[in-house]
Amino acid sequence: MRLLALDRFTWRRIYWILLVFLVILITVWWQPNRTFPTGGSLARDSANPQQVKGAIQPIPLSVDLDVEKVALGEELFRDKRLSADNQVSCLSCHHFKRGGADRQTYSVGSGGVPGDINALTVFNAGFNFRFNWNGAYETLEDQIQATLQNPKAMGSQWNEVVEELQATPEYPKLFARAYADGLTAENIKDAIATYIKSLYTPNSRFDQYLKGDEQALTPDEKAGYQLFQDYGCISCHQGMNIGGNMFQRFGVIGDYFDPKDGITQADLGYYNVTKDEADRYVFRVPSLRNVALTAPYMHNGSVETLEEMVKIVAKAQLGRTLSEGDTDLIVQFLKTLTGEYLGGSLEKLALDSDDDITS
Ligand code: HEC
Ligand code: HEC
Known part of the structure; x- marks a missing residue:
């Protein structure tokens, strides 16, 4: 009797051990590809239509924000x-x-201080997982905190800005209405960040x-996709x-960057944030919306044109030399990513005359 009981106990243990082993095996096997995709894994990705399907999501038609x-x-963004x-x-x-950017190679900051990096668009920036080319900031508020003080952008001091706005007739009232604690640096950042989140551009032909x-797409544009x-x-280039x-x-x-051509601080990318050699030339993959x-x-x-850009990136990131035909089809596809802001076409807005740009 005793032997039998012990036997059953042993069997149960073996059963549990096997079960745990099986679960581990399934988990390891099921694990999706969590490492950053590299040139090498791309062919596999594209050979699997399931993986590609759903890799890009449309921009929502509305986002819930405090009006x-x-x-x-x-107001602050334009001030x-x-x-x-x-x-x-x-x-x-x-x-x-200008598509939410400035059409300059490098932007010029307050007092004419020259910048050292190309302006990113603010359209759809709220959907990015980190901010700036090198992904230095994890929140929009932190990005804005830095921009206001950056001599290559606004070149201001937070306390001075708060004082200056405090002295205006309109801002103290507006802040008191929107925030319990009124006009503070934190609330300036919060209000601007909320506004940036409202700059989403849905309804591109590709989203349709x-x-x-x-x-919504021509046969050539579909071929480009x-x-x-x-x-x-x-x-x-995936996700929303x-x-x-x-x-x-x-x-x-x-290597894309060649020391012979001169390497700038900005070229070092995420290395500037971590000082880790592995992050040299690492960038946040930029959004292609409204590109x-x-x-x-x-x-x-x-790089001046999309055609040139597509050829460069295919070579640098995929080791592929694109034909004129394929380049043209991809560019046609990229042009379908232009969306709408507040119901109006961003493209039309951009085609309008530049004359009334006064700020
Ligand atoms: C002098 C030009 C200039 C001014 C003024 C400026 N920016 Fe920018 N902005 C840039 C440049 C250049 C970048 C890219 C910086 C980088 O990646 O290092 C950028 C990046 C950004 C980004 C990040 C977008 C993303 O997808 O990561 C946001 C958000 C942004 N700016 C918002 C603002 C706000 C808000 C203000 C006003 C407080 C402002 N900018 C003022 C030039 C400017
Ligand atoms: C391995 C990742 C990777 C692959 C694959 C890749 N890209 Fe990119 N792409 C990037 C990164 C990173 C940048 C930013 C480079 C920089 O500014 O230094 C970029 C930049 C771009 C830009 C310029 C965006 C801008 O606003 O300046 C375009 C356009 C672009 N890629 C299109 C493509 C196309 C088309 C393909 C396929 C032929 C492609 N990319 C493949 C990572 C990738």
């Missing part, structure tokens, strides 16, 4: 008093008629296509922003 904070954030020389507003470098409207998947662009959700080295296939409107391209603004 009062958005309105206040907009030149936020800069040291009272000549530069956020809008100066992030103009809506993603939602099932087959007619197919190439975007087949070449493996989508393994880096078609980018903006992972880090990648620029120059996956060989047709935000030339010049790359963090150093060195």
